[in-house]
Amino acid sequence: MNLHEYQGKEILSSFGVRIQRGLVAHNAQEAVDAAKRLTNQTGTSWHVIKAQVHAGGRGKGGGVKIAKNLNEVEEIAGNIIGMRLVTPQTSAEGKRVHQVLVAEDVYYPGDSDHQEYYMSVLLNRSTGRNMIMYSTEGGMDIEEVAEKTPQLIFTEQIDPTIGLLPFQARKIAFNLGLAGTSFKEMVRFVTSLYKAYVESDANLFEINPVLKTSDDLIMAVDAKVTIDDNALYRRKQYAEMRDLREESPIEVEARLVGLNYVDLSGNVGCMVNGAGLAMATMDLIKMAGGEPANFLDVGGTADAKRVEEAFRIILKDSAVKAILINIFGGIVRCDRVAQGVVDAYNNMGDSINVPIIVRLQGTNAELAKEIIDNSGLAVHSAVQFQEAADKVKEVLA
Ligand code: GDP
Ligand code: MN
Numbered sequence: 477m478n479l480h481e482y483q484g485k486e487i488l489s490s491f492g493v494r495i496q497r498g499l500v501a502h503n504a505q506e507a508v509d510a511a512k513r514l515t516n517q518t519g520t521s522w523h524v525i526k527a528q529v530h531a532g533g534r535g536k537g538g539g540v541k542i543a544k545n546l547n548e549v550e551e552i553a554g555n556i557i558g559m560r561l562v563t564p565q566t567s568a569e570g571k572r573v574h575q576v577l578v579a580e581d582v583y584y585p586g587d588s589d590h591q592e593y594y595m596s597v598l599l600n601r602s603t604g605r606n607m608i609m610y611s612t613e614g615g616m617d618i619e620e621v622a623e624k625t626p627q628l629i630f631t632e633q634i635d636p637t638i639g640l641l642p643f644q645a646r647k648i649a650f651n652l653g654l655a656g657t658s659f660k661e662m663v664r665f666v667t668s669l670y671k672a673y674v675e676s677d678a679n680l681f682e683i684n685p686v687l688k689t690s691d692d693l694i695m696a697v698d699a700k701v702t703i704d705d706n707a708l709y710r711r712k713q714y715a716e717m718r719d720l721r722e723e724s725p726i727e728v729e730a731r732l733v734g735l736n737y738v739d740l741s742g743n744v745g746c747m748v749n750g751a752g753l754a755m756a757t758m759d760l761i762k763m764a765g766g767e768p769a770n771f772l773d774v775g776g777t778a779d780a781k782r783v784e785e786a787f788r789i790i791l792k793d794s795a796v797k798a799i800l801i802n803i804f805g806g807i808v809r810c811d812r813v814a815q816g817v818v819d820a821y822n823n824m825g826d827s828i829n830v831p832i833i834v835r836l837q838g839t840n841a842e843l844a845k846e847i848i849d850n851s852g853l854a855v856h857s858a859v860q861f862q863e864a865a866d867k868v869k870e871v872l873a
Contacts, residue, residue, distance in 0.1 A: 477703045480528045482577045483717045484681070484699030491672035493665060494695040496687070498579030500528065507553030508546050510578040521545065522581035525552045527561050529571040530722040532700060537563035539573065542581060549578065574721060582697065584690055592685035592697075593652055594618050594629075595666070597673040606634040606673070608644075608666065612652055614685040640670040654688070661694035669696075676714060677707030726770075726792045733785045735772060742767025744868060745790035745799040745830075747783070749774050749808075757802045764865040766872055769796045778803055778813045784820035787828060798831045798871045800864060805838030814844035818851045831856065831871040835864035 479487075485495045497518060499510035511523050527539030534540050539561045543549040553576050562570035583590055592615035600607040611629045613621045622629055630651050634640050642663075649662035665686065673681045682700040689695065708715040720728050730737030736751070744766040748754035751773050758768040770793065774786050783801075790799055803813050817834055835858040836844040848857040856871070858864040 477705055477708060477715075477718055478530045478722065479699075479701045479703065479714075479717055480530065480575075480577075480719060480722075481526065481699050482528055484701035485696060487676055487701060487714070488669070488672055488681075488696055488699060491675065492668040493672060494661075494693060495699075496524075496579050496582045496695055496697045498526075498577045500575050501553060501557075501578050502575050503557060504550045504554035507557075507576060507578050508550050511543070511546055511549045514578065514580055518580045520580045520584075523549055524579045524581050525549065525556060526577040526579060527556050527559075527573045528575045528577055529561055529566075529573055530719070531561070531563050531565040531571055533563035533565045534561065537561050537566075537570075539563065553578070571722070582687060582689055582695065587690045589690040591688040593688070594621070594684045595669070595686045596680065596682040596684070597670055597678075598680045598682075600631075600633065603633060604636075606636055606670075608632040608634065608640075608648065608670065610648055610652065618684060634670070636674075639674070640667060642667075645670075657692040658688050658694060661688075661692065665694045665696075676701075677704045677711055678702060679704050726789060729792070730772075730789045733789070735774060735786060735789060737773075737789055738771040739793065740768050740770050741795070742769045743795050743797040743872070745769045745793065745796040746772055747774055747786045747790060747799060747801045747803075748772060749776065749778055749803050753802060753804055757800065760802075760861060760865050761800060761868060764868040764872075766798070766868055769793050774803075776807065778808055778816055780816040780819035780823070783813075783816045784823055787820055787824060791827065791830075796830055798833065798868060800868055801832065801834040801836075802864065803834075803836050803838075805836060805840065805844070809839045810836040810844035811840040811847055814847040817855065818847060818853060821851075821853050821855065833858060833864055833867045833871065835859065835861070837861075 482500050489495050501507035501510045515521050523543045525541050527534050541552045543552050556576050559573050560570035561573050594611040594614035596609045609631050613628050632644050645663045645666040648666050649659045654662050680702040683696045685697050687695050687697045703714050724739045726739055744761045746757050748757045754773050761768050833856045845857045848855050856867045
């Protein structure tokens with residue numbers, strides 16, 4: 477689950493990580509009030525207005541602007557809220573902005589003695605360890621730095637059973653070229669950032685930029701945070717931060733009926749039981765010259781109700797030109813699944829307007845094929861993997 481910058485910063489702050497302070501506003505008037513309150517708190521009269529959407533590159537898209545007085549706060553916030561923000565990380569239609577973060581300007585005007593770094597904490601799946609990635613080249617595209625000057629990106633591997641050791645935090649501060657106050661600040665920053673990552677069950681904390689102010693404070697100016705979905709049951713306070721407006725509407729609906737669905741960009745809808753088989757099925761579709769429109773694991777009980785729910789979700793994607801149902805009948809017998817498909821199809825009447833290929837394998841597979849073939853419905857049946865692939869090719873042609 478992804479979070480907004482302001483939510484990520486809230487979490488960081490609760491773990492003692494210094495952040496650029498700010499308040500959320502939903503309209504221009506709230507932004508002005510927020511700016512006034514911040515000025516009382518921080519003493520700075522300049523503010524930065526930042527669009528809150530789940531996408532990076534907001535600065536480049538015009539979603540991060542400096543306001544030098546309250547009139548500008550009102551004008552900029554008014555312009556940004558409600559706009560469709562297009563950034564290098566959004567689609568061409570962009571993302572609607574519902575709220576902005578009004579933050580203190582921490583790049584003190586006229587003072588160029590500040591420095592931007594990059595830092596992220598994430599899981600390195602190949603070593604099974606957590607890792608801190610960091611670079612002196614912050615603020616800009618880290619992908620570009622990784623491509624052109626990979627030697628400027630450092631990593632620190634952390635054994636999850638031991639945790640971050642003090643010498644590792646000092647090494648990071650040293651490699652970033654810091655000394656004195658800013659060195660101590662960075663050690664504190666890294667230590668509390670790592671603690672925030674572990675104790676919030678996050679998959680990712682990416683801070684770009686980490687800022688060294690001209691008075692040697694180290695703080696998070698941006699925050700991209702992803703919390704592990706599987707941990708949300710025990711992190712209720714973060715689960716509540718979910719903003720459904722930022723997520724694919726089809727995925728949100730699928731989650732409500734308990735289907736494991738991921739929206740993809742292709743044209744062949746998939747209905748499969750088991751995540752491994754679902755991935756193999758997506759490969760199969762590609763080999764047949766199609767592109768999967770989704771990943772969908774219907775789980776263990778592929779009965780009529782479940783199949784119907786899955787049909788409805790898949791068909792919400794208007795790009796779908798065919799649906800491939802690939803079910804392995806182990807505990808659920810294939811003939812029951814086949815009957816489920818037939819019942820669901822009959823229940824849904826005309827709303828199924830694309831060809832359907834059903835491949836059932838496992839207990840009673842032959843009987844299942846008979847049920848499908850004798851149903852009189854426009855459903856193609858297959859038993860072998862290859863047969864199913866050929867049928868997909870056929871209906872797409
Ligand atoms: P992103 O573009 O979505 O990654 O959004 P960021 O939060 O990283 O902001 C983009 C850029 O705005 C940063 O790299 C900073 O250079 C700049 N920025 C952010 N906060 C301030 C600020 O308080 N003052 C000034 N002058 N620039 C800021
Ligand atoms: Mn950023």
